[in-house]
Amino acid sequence: AQSVAQPEDQVNVAEGNPLTVKCTYSVSGNPYLFWYVQYPNRGLQFLLKYITGDNLVKGSYGFEAEFNKSQTSFHLKKPSALVSDSALYFCAVRPPWGQNFVFGPGTRLSVLP
Amino acid sequence: DAGVIQSPRHEVTEMGQEVTLRCKPISGHDYLFWYRQTMMRGLELLIYFNNNVPIDDSGMPEDRFSAKMPNASFSTLKIQPSEPRDSAVYFCASTAGTGFYNEQFFGPGTRLTVL
Numbered sequence: 001a002q003s004v005a006q007p008e009d010q011v012n013v014a015e016g017n018p019l020t021v022k023c024t025y026s027v028s029g030n031p032y033l034f035w036y037v038q039y040p041n042r043g044l045q046f047l048l049k050y051i052t053g054d055n056l057v058k059g060s061y062g063f064e065a066e067f068n069k070s071q072t073s074f075h076l077k078k079p080s081a082l083v084s085d086s087a088l089y090f091c092a093v094r095p096p097w098g099q100n101f102v103f104g105p106g107t108r109l110s111v112l113p
Numbered sequence: 114d115a116g117v118i119q120s121p122r123h124e125v126t127e128m129g130q131e132v133t134l135r136c137k138p139i140s141g142h143d144y145l146f147w148y149r150q151t152m153m154r155g156l157e158l159l160i161y162f163n164n165n166v167p168i169d170d171s172g173m174p175e176d177r178f179s180a181k182m183p184n185a186s187f188s189t190l191k192i193q194p195s196e197p198r199d200s201a202v203y204f205c206a207s208t209a210g211t212g213f214y215n216e217q218f219f220g221p222g223t224r225l226t227v228l
Contacts, residue, residue: 034216042222043204043206043221044204044219100161
């Protein structure tokens with residue numbers, strides 16, 4: 001069975017500093033990996049995805065993520081955090097054979113001015 | 114495109130009452146998902162449909178929950194009778210199944226409070 005772990009419930013970073021939100025996964029085969037963001041009282045919004053190819057994926061709002069197959073990780077990164085990046089971030093994995101997404105528990109990012 | 118539409122946005126009801134949540138997926142999307150989000154359990158997949166047919170309902174918590182998709186543009190999630198532990202935010206999402214790597218598009222959610 002597939003699973004997703006986000007080891008940090010909360011990440012705090014100062015505005016202008018780089019940020020990393022961690023994600024590790026477990027799935028058979030080559031997974032499809034996704035990051036979503038949720039702002040207060042809103043639905044989840046797609047940020048980026050890894051399907052195949054280059055391990056560094058660039059997405060919306062300046063975010064990027066690095067796929068590491070040997071470490072089964074897909075960490076979300078941004079070179080310079082903004083206060084407006086403060087939100088709940090979800091990593092999700094989808095096996096290549098099905099439509100069923102599995103979401104991680106979420107990591108709350110707080111960017112402090 | 115209006116995106117995924119959910120109604121109502123907020124619902125407050127009393128224990129034992131029937132609750133119906135509604136969803137309109139993005140036009141052309143052939144997969145529809147219902148999720149529940151709580152602080153304790155995070156985001157849980159309840160059920161999903163493909164071409165209006167339920168494919169996996171293993172996440173539906175119990176028989177009090179039922180979901181239907183009578184046509185490609187409408188789905189309902191019904192709770193009867195409702196209980197306080199059903200209080201949560203319920204999300205509907207849709208995607209086009211032409212590519213297995215397509216992301217899901219989420220609606221704004223329905224915040225359900227059962228008193």
